[in-house]
Ligand code: HEC
């Protein structure tokens with residue numbers, strides 16, 4: 355390498371090191387610096403015990419790795435600058451050193467200690483979170499991952515819903531954690547709402563669990579975090595954290611059977627005479643399929659198809675006409691309904707408040 359290009363290399367290295375510097379600050383910033391609504395998915399802005407513990411651990415690891423990065427980089431830069439070839443160098447070999455016990459011991463022992471510290475801190479965080487006993491009165495929810503949507507069952511409340519999880523807010527004055535039992539109906543999935551908790555997998559034939567205690571009401575977004583097939587990317591999660599009163603109101607209305615609205619009998623007949631009812635439940639009708647989402651209170655949801663499609667009349671119609679079009683690979687077939695039957699079916703589904 356010629357002298358000018360070496361100088362240029364040093365300059366580029368220093369410049370990229372300086373550019374990377376601000377990244378490190380991220381880890382140390384308090385959560386409120388990111389004054390974003392709860393819908394953000396920033397792991398550095400946790401709003402639940404699990405997520406906070408993970409953020410603390412991540413910040414600690416980042417600081418240590420950052421320090422190592424700067425020490426190593428600094429030494430490289432010093433070596434490059436101080437020992438570069440100068441005009442008039444005699445090209446003789448520099449003095450050769452054949453090992454130094456102290457140096458070798460130091461650079462073996464120090465990294466081993468660092469790895470032990472990082473490993474122990476990580477293990478402690480994992481065990482702290484996993485060993486927490488399930489407090490009396492925690493809300494129990496069973497979350498089942500399916501290709502490519504989420505089923506949420508509240509066994510004690512008699513509620514079954516899909517994709518949009520409702521839980522009460524848990525502030526320090528009134529702790530109200532939610533325990534999630536995680537199951538899979540087909541392949542491996544992973545439950546991940548970054549501001550509430552770390553990823554927990556849903557594995558076929560295995561029972562996993564996690565818990566959340568969100569501090570602020572709002573909508574928290576998440577996503578399946580384990581590749582589970584074609585529509586993995588559109589297996590989104592929405593967690594609605596509500597005040598106690600709002601949550602109780604929601605729960606009470608979810609417990610009801612479907613309303614038998616007037617003027618939608620034609621649509622209801624379509625639902626009950628096609629294969630819809632083999633895959634979908636509408637409590638209060640003969641439809642009790644469990645392969646697809648429970649539709650009893652479909653209109654209480656803001657989205658359909660696991661957050662992929664807004665729950666509007668137009669989108670709903672497009673979905674029924676060709677689910678494949680909105681979510682390629684989807685496991686709901688197009689039912690080949692003509693326009694009149696589609697319209698009446700949409701009217702019926704819109705009545706499922
Ligand atoms: C073979 C089973 C099957 C049949 C038959 C079927 N569906 Fe579905 N349906 C599904 C599955 C699976 C999903 C979830 C798709 C996804 O999000 O990936 C779904 C999703 C839906 C949704 C969106 C629900 C939500 O909250 O996300 C609606 C609405 C719906 N189906 C209505 C119908 C209607 C009406 C019919 C009859 C015309 C029907 N389905 C026939 C399996 C089926």
Ligand SMILES: [Cu+2]
Pocket residue numbers: 499500502542543544578579580581582586589
């Ligand atoms: Cu998945």
